Amino acid sequence: MNIGDAGQAAGLPAKTIRYYEDIGLITPARDANGYRDFSDADVHRLRFLARARALGFAIEDCRKLLALWADTGRASADVRALASEHLLQIETKISDLQQMHATLSHLVTACAGDDRPDCPILQGLEKRL
Amino acid sequence: MNIGDAGQAAGLPAKTIRYYEDIGLITPARDANGYRDFSDADVHRLRFLARARALGFAIEDCRKLLALWADTGRASADVRALASEHLLQIETKISDLQQMHATLSHLVTACAGDDRPDCPILQGLEKRL
DNA sequence: CCTTGACCTTCCAGTGACTGGAGCCCCTAT
DNA sequence: ATAGGGGCTCCAGTCACTGGAAGGTCAAGG
Incomplete structure (x- = not known):
């Protein structure tokens, strides 16, 4: 083949x-x-x-x-150990992304998104989150 | 400085x-x-x-x-467009990871994790998910 | 004055897991 | 004979750093 x-x-x-x-x-x-x-x-x-x-x-x-x-x-324990470790990493990634999402969606919601220059997103990046 | x-x-x-x-x-x-x-x-x-x-x-x-x-x-709309696009990407990543997590945690739960060789995790990878 | 150690500088190479492309060969069908 | 659609290797690029080598600079202590 x-x-x-x-x-x-x-x-x-x-x-x-x-x-x-x-x-x-x-x-x-x-x-x-x-x-x-x-x-x-x-x-x-x-x-x-x-x-x-x-x-x-x-x-x-x-x-x-x-x-x-x-x-x-x-031993299936060896496989499981590998997979469990990986699961933990996935969980960490998910929660990091969820944290980003929460912060950013908060900012996006606060932003009018029109033709005026005032922007809570830029303000959030400028000051603290 | x-x-x-x-x-x-x-x-x-x-x-x-x-x-x-x-x-x-x-x-x-x-x-x-x-x-x-x-x-x-x-x-x-x-x-x-x-x-x-x-x-x-x-x-x-x-x-x-x-x-x-x-x-x-x-225009704050330009900022918001950038941020919204990024938010969507974050959402996609989260849901991909959640899908992985669901599948893998299912397999990990099914695996005895002892010294025997039978392993649903390997079986899952071998066959279909 | 000399040395020590913590800084700073540049430049090069490596990471992970591919992906794109160049330049070439091979096989089949018309 | 030729056209196309495979296949082959090798090199470079991606992304956002990170490590390390080789060397210059500065302030403090002896």
Whole structure:
């Protein structure tokens, strides 16, 4: 299977797959003409990667998840630890964004948004928040 | 005022301020010895930048906000448009993260997290979400 | 006067995870 | 024979810093 089809099947652009090969996340076989040849297992691995990335796992975490996935003797605690840590980071990000949102939406609401120059948003940035 | 003190006053590392000068967000005077010399207005500007960045505005948006701030003839509608657009992006990010969080916390809850290899998290990544 | 240490300067390289593009090769269909 | 739609590699750029090297400057203490 060529890279285009593999990408189609996994939901990843070809460029991204080449990048994943570059950094050693996947090592597809090569045809005589130099084209990458993806097996079903390769595509399965790519789909795993696509899903892990979609859940926001960093590439290095994906590498660890792949290793755990391949290790049939793993302890599920190790997987859970990784995922829980990541969950905490997501929570932190969400609450940071919510804080930004609260402050900014407050300012936006206070701003008339007409052709006059008075602007509580600029004032908020100028003074304190 | 030297860069260290200006950074202290604005809540920005010296490295960041040098970077901001590099990209033309600020142009402090120079002492005879080559040291940057920050006026009160410079520090004010840096604080504005620090706050805009803390609200998640991209650097190019900060540049525009600074221009609007300096333009006493601005229309507050222009500021509000920028901020509203940014608010929408924040909302998108929050909801993406919440989606990730929902999926992942579901998987984490389902995972025993012991020394056995069965792991709903890996299964979730392997199959569909 | 000399040294020490904390500052300041510039410039270069690296981060994360791709993405775009140039320049080239290959395969299939007409 | 040619046109198109793949594929290949390699290089550069993104964003907003951040770290580090190599060196200049300044105030205080001995």
